Amino acid sequence: xxxxxxxxxxxxxxxxxxxxxxxxxxxxxxxxxxxxxxxxxxxxxxxxxxxxxxxxxxxxxxxxxxxxxxxxxxxxxxxxxxxxxxxxxxxxxxxxxxxxxxxxxxxxxxxxxxxxxxxxxxxxxxxxxxxxxxxxxxxxxxxxxxxxxxxxxxxxxxxxxxxxxxxxxxxxxxxxxxxxxxxxxxxxxxxxxxxxxxxxxxxxxxxxxxxxxxxxxxxxxxxxxxxxxxxxxxxxxxxxxxxxxxxxxxxxxxxxxxxxxxxxxxxxxxxxxxxxxxxxxxxxxxxxxxxxxxxxxxxxxxxxxxxxxxxxxxxxxxxxxxxxxxxxxxxxxxxxxxxxxxxxxxxxxxxxxxxxxxxxxxxxxxxxxxxxxxxxxxxxxxxxxxxxxxxxxxxxxxx
Numbered sequence: 230x231x232x233x234x235x236x237x238x239x240x241x242x243x244x245x246x247x248x249x250x251x252x253x254x255x256x257x258x259x260x261x262x263x264x265x266x267x268x269x270x271x272x273x274x275x276x277x278x279x280x281x282x283x284x285x286x287x288x289x290x291x292x293x294x295x296x297x298x299x300x301x302x303x304x305x306x307x308x309x310x311x312x313x314x315x316x317x318x319x320x321x322x323x324x325x326x327x328x329x330x331x332x333x334x335x336x337x338x339x340x341x342x343x344x345x346x347x348x349x350x351x352x353x354x355x356x357x358x359x360x361x362x363x364x365x366x367x368x369x370x371x372x373x374x375x376x377x378x379x380x381x382x383x384x385x386x387x388x389x390x391x392x393x394x395x396x397x398x399x400x401x402x403x404x405x406x407x408x409x410x411x412x413x414x415x416x417x418x419x420x421x422x423x424x425x426x427x428x429x430x431x432x433x434x435x436x437x438x439x440x441x442x443x444x445x446x447x448x449x450x451x452x453x454x455x456x457x458x459x460x461x462x463x464x465x466x467x468x469x470x471x472x473x474x475x476x477x478x479x480x481x482x483x484x485x486x487x488x489x490x491x492x493x494x495x496x497x498x499x500x501x502x503x504x505x506x507x508x509x510x511x512x513x514x515x516x517x518x519x520x521x522x523x524x525x526x527x528x529x530x531x532x533x534x535x536x537x538x539x540x541x542x543x544x545x546x547x548x549x550x551x552x553x554x555x556x557x558x559x560x561x562x563x564x565x566x567x568x569x570x571x572x573x574x575x576x577x578x579x580x581x582x583x584x585x586x587x588x589x590x591x592x593x594x595x596x597x598x599x600x601x602x603x604x605x606x607x608x609x610x611x612x613x614x615x616x617x618x619x620x621x622x623x624x625x626x627x628x
Contacts, residue, residue, distance in 0.1 A: 248299035
């Protein structure tokens with residue numbers, strides 16, 4: 230539930246309104262400054278196309294589109310800058326959004342990256358910094374992030390909020406995207422039989438029943454459908470309800486995966502019984518719950534994972550070391566080749582390893598990016614080593 234300041238110098242505004250003056254420094258360039266870059270200007274899309282075809286490199290990097298007022302309106306990344314930029318000028322095959330971007334572009338600027346991962350990281354860094362209009366349209370900053378909480382009164386349940394109050398029983402996140410998180414919260418409330426009604430609804434437990442009429446009815450159909458314990462109508466005790474809240478918390482904390490196991494088992498049994506509609510409904514529930522489970526695992530990793538070093542061969546064949554901490558990449562350095570570079574790398578790695586970052590809104594995309602990189606390239610795990618092992622190798626001989 231850690232909070233952090235808005236990203237970039239222009240975060241209070243939806244879009245950047247400042248004239249573009251260069252991409253600026255980066256944590257993901259091995260020397261801390263941008264690599265080689267190039268810029269072309271023209272009011273004519275045809276002229277821009279000719280320049281791109283002539284001078285754009287076939288190497289990884291990031292690019293930016295700048296409008297007539299000097300504002301950066303889009304940032305992208307590419308494994309092959311020339312091929313990616315040329316695609317913007319193919320009227321018959323490009324996406325409509327690409328056509329709008331190029332129509333408003335008067336300057337194209339690109340910057341080299343050591344490899345595809347560096348380009349991905351730099352793209353995310355620049356989107357945070359400049360908030361280009363065509364990158365963040367429809368996803369305005371803080372509204373992209375939500376938290377899944379347990380709480381709201383003595384009769385707790387799972388709900389989604391943008392701003393936790395600190396009074397929750399538990400808080401998980403942040404997450405990207407509201408709609409899917411809302412669905413997951415509803416699935417959890419249904420499975421663990423927790424209420425999801427208005428906080429204005431009066432709650433009455435079984436031990437309080439003698440104080441009220443005996444013929445109370447549940448306030449909604451969820452009790453009749455077996456999706457709620459019925460704390461609004463004295464159909465459950467406080468102890469029983471607390472036990473259900475404890476069960477959902479164990480799942481969210483990663484201590485109990487019986488929910489996923491149960492849904493998978495029920496889905497298989499329904500399919501064997503040729504109850505395909507039921508099996509399909511269970512599959513949908515499983516997809517939503519597994520999505521939440523995976524993201525919770527990523528957030529736990531970002532809090533608990535020790536510092537790591539990932540070795541990646543760059544576009545030009547030179548090895549790059551990416552320094553990771555709590556699921557994020559914090560810096561990139563060329564693989565040390567002399568005593569001086571080993572000393573500098575050791576000092577930087579020690580700082581990274583000793584830093585305990587706050588896991589807030591600004592890191593979510595970074596954690597997801599790194600996780601997706603290794604998920605798509607499982608063989609790359611062999612190139613990851615612990616910071617402790619690397620530091621031991623970087624120790625210079627005494628004397």
